Amino acid sequence: MTPVVEMRGVTKVYRSGSSTRTVEVHALSGVDLVIYPGEYVALMGPSGSGKSTLMHIIGLLDSPTEGQYSLGGEPVRGLGEAQLARIRNQRVGFVFQAFFLLPRLTALHNVALPLVYRGLPAAERLKRARKALESVGLGDRLDHLPSELSGGQKQRVAIARALVQEPDLLLADEPTGNLDSKSSDEIMELFDALHRQGKTIVMVTHEPDVGARAKRIVRLRDGKVADGGMA
């Protein structure tokens, strides 16, 4: 089976400072990580461990300084900005801690947004967006603005926006970080359900009880995988 995520020796070095004195920060050093379709993986580690950098590289928002990375069997080294955007649009569904819904668009149009960049006709976009919203239990909130929704509902809209892309990978960054415990439970149950449906999920979190629901925990420490990098 082709892994969704396959990383070999991924290193990320940030350089800063002047030309005479550069400071190098090794955010990641030699990360090996393989994630197969249908897996539910939690990415954990203290702040500064490099988990954000790793998530950005997985989601093609950032590129490794060294090492190999293939997403859905497709090596991404050397791809241009436009190609990376296209792959992101087709293969990665992001869910953010702060939801990032556009405040002036209704739930339906927020969910349809990624499909705009696929060149789908409006009717088709809205049809798929409606289905995605119904699948997260918000079929009765299509025309609500984000300001008219609770935190839990907003995050469900954001999850629907990721699902509408039919991505290889759901990439969630602290998805319950802005929610109360009741809403958190609901969102985590939704992720459980998505996992049962066979979706591949990578969740970045520092909350142990959130991470505990995943089937595998990848622990990062000082830019290295301390535990769980291989299935």
Place this chain on the structure above:
Amino acid sequence: MGMNPLENFRMAFESLWGNKLRSFLALLGIVIGVFAVTAMISLGQMATAGITQDLEAVAGRSIFVQPNFNEGQDFSSAPIREEDLQALQALPVTVIPQLFTSIQYESKPGERRSMQLQGTPGDLPKLDPTNKIARGRYFTDLEARGGLAVAVLSDRAAKDLFPGREAVGQVARLYYPGGARIDLTVVGVLEPPSGIFGGFGSSATVYTPIQLIWNTSPTARRGEYAFVILPLKKGADAQQVTRQVQRIFESRYGKGKYQVQSTESFQGTLRSVTLILQALLGAIAGLSLLVGGIGIMNIMLVSVTERTREIGLRKALGATSGQIRQQFLIEAVVLTLVGGLLGVVLAAGLLLLITATVPFFKVYILSPTTVFLALAVSALVGLFFGVWPAARAAALDPIEALRYE
């Protein structure tokens, strides 16, 4: 793959509509700029049309021949003679020779004032329709040839000579500067000339047969005229006939003695003057477009900063930098186009109001070219001043952008 460009227009409208007050304030500068440019250009065109019409009402399509005063000639050194008139008869013009001299009248006992005594052929309104009879009649060809003591008064002359009374039927008592007296029976009064050139023709003038002036004036010489008006016949080419008239006088008297001018050349001069004025005013109005454009750039830069997270999100969802750039460029262009449209509508309203209320502006002109130009320029302003903000939006790093608070 790739998005429909129309999608960006829809998004632009949504985003601008979502920020109604700011969008309106941002495009206000463009509205004022386009309004000013459009109104200036159209008013210039309307003024030219008004001047041309007024000039035609006063002077018709005519050629004038008179001594070349610029070269030091005058009525006695360069008079127009009978044989010149005969030569002119061959051209497609009506030949109206005229003569004038100063005359005086008694405004109060012992006080004399000057007016102009002008000799014309009979039935002048028929020869040159720019002269219109208000009351009475013009003296006939027969009366003119006979040199009868009849007169037609300009509106001003009628008021000066017979204040508060009907002039037709009265006898006007006039004196040559030397003292010789003539009594003329008033048979008619002319209409005052219309339009802004009315002032030129509103002098106090007494029209009388040429023959009478030759018979009575101590200075006028028989067979000599002061100037000649040549109204063009229908279909005659003003420039061509003007050159023919010039040739006739040059072959007879040499260059520089006579001045030949046509109303079309006046119109040409006027047109170039108004064109220069138009260009000047247009340029000043154009400055306000520049200011408007800078306003658009400012608001777009604010918008890019404010929507940093939106840009980051769109990139994360698969928008390319090119698509982000396009989105903001189109927003700027939509903003300026809407502003331009409003400006044109406002200008059209102002022009309608002006034509309805200011008599000088008789025709309403808002040419499609002007409208097209105004809109094209506003779109270009949007494009030009949108480039930088759009480039900044496109260059945003999605990670930084999503982190932005």
